[in-house]
Amino acid sequence: LxxxxxxxxxxxxxxxxxxxxxxxxxxxxxxxxxxxxxxxLTDASRRTQDRNAPLGDDEAQAVTLATFSNEPDTDFSLPQNLAWAEGIIARWKDRVGDAAADIPVVVGGEELRGDRSEKVCHDPSRPRVVVGRYRQASMDDVDRALACARKDPSGWRSLGEGERGEVLARAALELRRARGDLMGAALADGGKVLTESDPEVSEAIDFVQFYAASARSLNALPTVDVRPLGVVVVVPPWNFPIAIPAGGVAAGLAAGNTVILKPASNTVLVAWELCQAFWRAGVPKEALQFVPCAGATGGARLVASQEADAVILTGGTDTALRMLEATPDMHLLAETGGKNATVVTAMSDREQAIKHVVQSAFGHAGQKCSATSLLVLEGEVYDDPKFKETLSDAVRSIRVGSAWDLDTRMGPVVTPPSGDLERGLKELEEGESWAVLPEQSHDNPCLVTPGVKWGTRPGSYTHMTEFFGPVLAVMRADDIHHAIDLVNQTGYGLTSGLESLDEREREEWTESIRAGNLYLNRGTTGAIVERQPFGGVGKSAFGPGIKAGGPSYVAQLMTFSDVSESASAPRELESPALAELRRALEAHPDTDAVLGPEVRSRIAGAMHSYDVRYYAEFGRAHDRQRLVGQDNFRRYRPVPTVRVRVHEDDDAFEIFARVMAARVAACRVNVSTAPGHTSPAVTFLDELTAGWAAFVEFVEETDEELAALVEARQVERLRYARPERVPTVVRRALGDSGIYIADRPVLAEGRIELLWYMTEQSVSDEYHRYGNLGARTGEARSAVQ
Structure with a gap:
């Protein structure tokens, strides 16, 4: 028109x-x-991508955060790329039996095979076919790997940030060259169709480049000394066998740490191919060790060791809690389960909603942590027989089969359904019926057609349980407010979707839903590095809430210490709370007597830094890429209430700085002291912050009373000044609750200190309508590629 x-x-x-x-x-x-x-005019295609073309060494280029751009996925509509995909299948399909890969343990630079238990890798598309054999690391291997990582004989930790960046640039190139083999391994060992594994390789390349750039940016901060944390253990899942282990390894290496990769037992072959790409790029085998082992034995020893300075886990919520219970002082960064929902209101484009839901629910057979497994329909949509019929027809039309068949849209689950997934596929609860009945293949128990349950009730097993497979539950909501409540009831908070064209509903949902990644009028899967940093809240995350694929992720794997004061030239502070506190400090006659000139100067510098960093980074939403037709905002949400625990060894700066950081971040603050603890700094702070009223509260409680609050989840976040000041009784309570204790040294540099008082959230909004930009046509956006 x-x-x-x-x-x-x-x-x-x-x-x-x-x-x-x-x-x-x-x-x-x-x-x-x-x-x-x-x-x-030319009749030649403007799309010239050719995956068969060789890549030269000159393509290994380091990037900055300002020049980073995402790696393009494969365009399978091009004949040359389709031939390339057929070549992957031809090359990998017969690597079975005696021709299957023989995978060693790699510890201390050595490939170890003899005198170790041998396990096999099975093809989910052909369950009796062996596609690989791997050795399981012994307990001695695990101990040797940890000792080697601590000693760092290759000197990886002592390399300059620039030297590490050059190696990682070559690693990105090697991953580009290995794209086909990584996809072939994921097909053979993980049952992933090529259209699902291809974006994983792009994401892996993005992780390597983006984390190297992030580390470079953090190392450039002038007010802090930056060092590697030490030893990082990466425990990835099997469902994203390329991207997630690559991300963990890249983050650890970019921060300067030595890394031990414990691959998922179901996809060891893929992890082996991945590690070889890093080693070919020049990452020393002593800096990246490959330790396949049983989770209950070698894996437990690996993550619980005091030699492990951080553990990056992607797995179940129960797994994370067990790890913390066994090792309360573990520095755990975990992305865990999700009961993800898409809400469809009466004000939605219903056909578009069905398209998005089907892809989000059944991509990779529903085995994505971000997959939609709950569909919450507003009453008018739920009661619409045409919507139900169209959704059911779309689900039935999904072609399910072997991942080796290029026409297959949904491949197998990685192992035959069991536990929660088996129950979800076979049982109905009160009020439920099958809109689409799932069926399991008689020839291959890993092949299951998708199922849709209709009429799931609030609080039911299906409503509250993560199934991690091809089953979608449909619920009825009275309105958008009821729908939001149903979604938040699960306690998970990984991804969430809304299909609505009503601006009021979109605003209500965006501000009220509890999830780390929000998607409006688009699918809930397929997060892209920098564009939609990924990670959850609630039962879906353990750690400070810093997202994978975001600019601060590697900061968790570094140590920082103040080396100079932030510039504290007299200037107006934008934060009303900090401005009020500064006026009170300047006016009070006892400020110098209580704090002393040195501490007072550090507090002034911290005020300045917190104020500048908050309004430049933490207090605004960021969308650097500015795609045409899609908003992608990365924003920070304050932890509602932060409990600042005062230890007898805390100095005045550590007390003041934590409370200042919490207030500039818009958190409520509970300043917690032990009964009878006398601190002039606490008394002085109480007097100075009288005007903050309900935003700050001073409480007395024993360590045991504090631990009880943590165990009962009545504390949202604890902030200690140093890790050695956290008592054992509080650490143990953490293992039962999963509450994050921020115990890094207190800094005057706001770019780092403010991280411990916020969680990150990504909001992706497909604002165009079938290519029509409407009122936003004239906006300045990135050029269309």
């Missing part, structure tokens, strides 16, 4: 067009001009 009514289109003039008129002459001239330009 827009084109036909444009000033250059004859239809606009058709009803009043006369031969010889000005309009006639203008249209005639336009026609002649366009005809004369025909010779300038």
């Amino acid at each position: 827009d084109e036909n009514t444009g000033p250059d289109n004859f239809l606009r003039h058709a009803f009043k067009l006369e031969v010889g008129s000005d309009d006639w002459k203008s249209l005639a001239a336009g026609f002649v001009a366009s005809f004369e330009r025909m010779g300038e």
Whole structure:
């Protein structure tokens, strides 16, 4: 319609067009001009991507955060790329039996095979076919790996940030070169169709480049000394066997740490291919060790060791809690389960909603942590028989089969359904019926067609349980408020989707839903590095809430110490709370007597830094890429209440700085001291912050009373000044609750200190309507590639 009514289109003039008129002459001239330009046009495709083309060494280029761009996925519509995909299948399909990969343990630079238990890798598309054999690390291997990582004989930790960046740039190139083999391994060992594994390789490349750039940015901070944390253990899942282990390894290495990768037992072959790419790039085998082992024995020893300075886990919520219970002082960064929901309101484009839901629920057979497994329909949509029929028809049309078949849209689950997934696929609860009945193949128990349950009730097993497979539960909501409540009841908070064209509903949902990644009018899967940093809240995350694929992720794997004061030139503070505190400090006659000039100067510097960093980074939403038709905002949400625990060894700066950081971040603050603890700094702070009223509270409680609050989840976040000041009784309570204790040294540099009082959230909004940008047509956006 827009084109036909444009000033250059004859239809606009058709009803009043006369031969010889000005309009006639203008249209005639336009026609002649366009005809004369025909010779300038080419009939060659503008899309020239060719995955068969060799990649030169000069393509290993380091990037900065400002120049980073995402790696393009494969365009399978191009004949040359389709032939490349067929070549992957031809190359990998017969690597079975005696020709299957023989995978060692790699510890201390050595490949170890003899005198170790041998396990096999099975193809989910062909369950009796062996596609790999791997050795399980012994307890001695685990201990040797930890000792080697601590000793760092290759000197990886002592390399400069620039040298590590060059190696990681080569690693990104090697991953590009290995794209086909990584996809082939994921197909053979993980049952992933090529269209699902291809974006994983792009994401892995993005992780390597983006984390190297992030580390470079953090190392450039002038007010802090930055060092590696030490030894990082990476425990990835099997469902994203390329991207997630690559991300953990890349983050650890970029921060300067030595890394031990314990691959998922179901996808050891993929992890082996991945590690080889890093080693070919120049990452020493002593800096990246490959330790396949049983989770209950070698894996437990690996993550519980005091030699492990951080553990990056992607797995179940129960797994994370067990790890913390066994090792309360573990520095655990975990992305865990999700009972993800998409809400569809009466104000949605219903056909578009069905398209998004089907892809989100059944991509990779529903085995994505971000997959939609709850569909919450507003009453009008739920009661619409056409919607139910269309959704059911779309689900039934999904082609389920072997991942080796290029026509397959949904491949197998990685192992035959059991436990929660088996129950979810086989049982109905009160009020439920099958809109689409799932079926399991008699020839291959890993092949299951998707199922849709209709009429799931609030609080039911299906409502509250993560199934991690191809089953979608449909619930009815009275309105958007009821729908939000149903979603938040699960306690998980990984991804969440809304299908609505109503701005009021979109605003209500965006501000009220508890999830780390929010998606509006699009699918809930497929997060892209920098564009939609990934990670959850609630039962879906353990740690400070800093997202994978975001600019601060590697900061968790570094140590920081103040080396100089932030510039504290007299300037107006934008934060009302900090401005009020500064006025109170300047006016009070006892400030120098209580704090001393040195501490007072550090507090002033911290005020300045917190204020500047908050309004530049933490207090605003960021969308660097600015894609046409899609908003992608990375924003920070304050932890509602932070409990600042005062230890007898805390100095005045550590006390003041934590409370200041919490307030500038818009958190409520509970300043917690032990009964009978006397601190002039606490008393002085209480007096100075009288005007903060309900935003700060001073409480007395024993360590045991504090631990009881943590165990009962009545504390949202604890902030200690140093890790050695956290008592054992409080650490043990953490293992039962999963509450995050921020115990890094207190800094005057706001770019780091403010991280411990916030959680990150990504909001992705597909604002165009079938390519029509509407009122936003004239916005300055990135050029369309």
